[in-house]
Amino acid sequence: MDYVKVKKKPVAFNNGTLYLESFNIDKISDIKRLRKYPNLQEIYAEKNNIKTIEKLDHLIKLKKLHLEANKIKEIQNLDTLVELEELELGGNQLSEIKGLENLRNLKTLLLNNNQIRKVEGLANLSNLEHLDLSFNLIEKVEGLVNLKNLKFLNLSDNHIKNLDPLSKLLKLERLYIANNPVANMDFLKTLKNLKKFVK
Numbered sequence: 001m002d003y004v005k006v007k008k009k010p011v012a013f014n015n016g017t018l019y020l021e022s023f024n025i026d027k028i029s030d031i032k033r034l035r036k037y038p039n040l041q042e043i044y045a046e047k048n049n050i051k052t053i054e055k056l057d058h059l060i061k062l063k064k065l066h067l068e069a070n071k072i073k074e075i076q077n078l079d080t081l082v083e084l085e086e087l088e089l090g091g092n093q094l095s096e097i098k099g100l101e102n103l104r105n106l107k108t109l110l111l112n113n114n115q116i117r118k119v120e121g122l123a124n125l126s127n128l129e130h131l132d133l134s135f136n137l138i139e140k141v142e143g144l145v146n147l148k149n150l151k152f153l154n155l156s157d158n159h160i161k162n163l164d165p166l167s168k169l170l171k172l173e174r175l176y177i178a179n180n181p182v183a184n185m186d187f188l189k190t191l192k193n194l195k196k197f198v199k
Helices: 163-170 184-191
Strands: 001-006 009-013 017-019 042-044 065-067 084-090 108-110 130-132 152-154 173-178 196-198
Touching: 009 017, 042 163
Parallel strands: 017 042, 042 065, 065 084, 084 108, 108 130, 130 152, 152 173, 173 196
Antiparallel strands: 001 009
16 A cells, blocks of 8 residues: 555555545645655645645646645755646645746646736746636736647636737637726637636
8 A cells, every 4th residue: 555644644545546625734745655656647735735836846747736725835956857737726825837847748727816917927937728827916917928838727716907908828728817907808809718707
């Protein structure tokens, strides 16, 4: 049996998936024996007290990392996780988007319910299909123009006035922009694949 230890208690996992939701974890380094499993593919550690992303650099086969509802203030130490396809960091204390440059295989990124003011640091994520930036403090969206494969985008509950840059995201199928002071909807004319639009 494969297992890690959290607060001296063994937590079993199989098929490369480790569930640590609501374990009252303060630091990732509190998860003992994690270094023994470089083939781990999925970690679910949401709803804890984690403040820093750390001690994951050896998990080079990781595909899913869920750290939502923690106390993380900065995206960092993810450079080696180049196989990552899904990253959830919603409900943290992030103020900027950075540290994602090497995650070129990322398909799903959730950064909702943070304090992000600017869309940046996403230029290399050309394979991204699903992006949630809702409930932030964003005013401009120019930083999205390189995400040519984006199909799902949630920008609800921000401070965005101009969404014209979205006209370049031709593969968009679902778009949510509720509770933004957007005046002009001309950008929608080019989005021929749009199936669901909520404003």
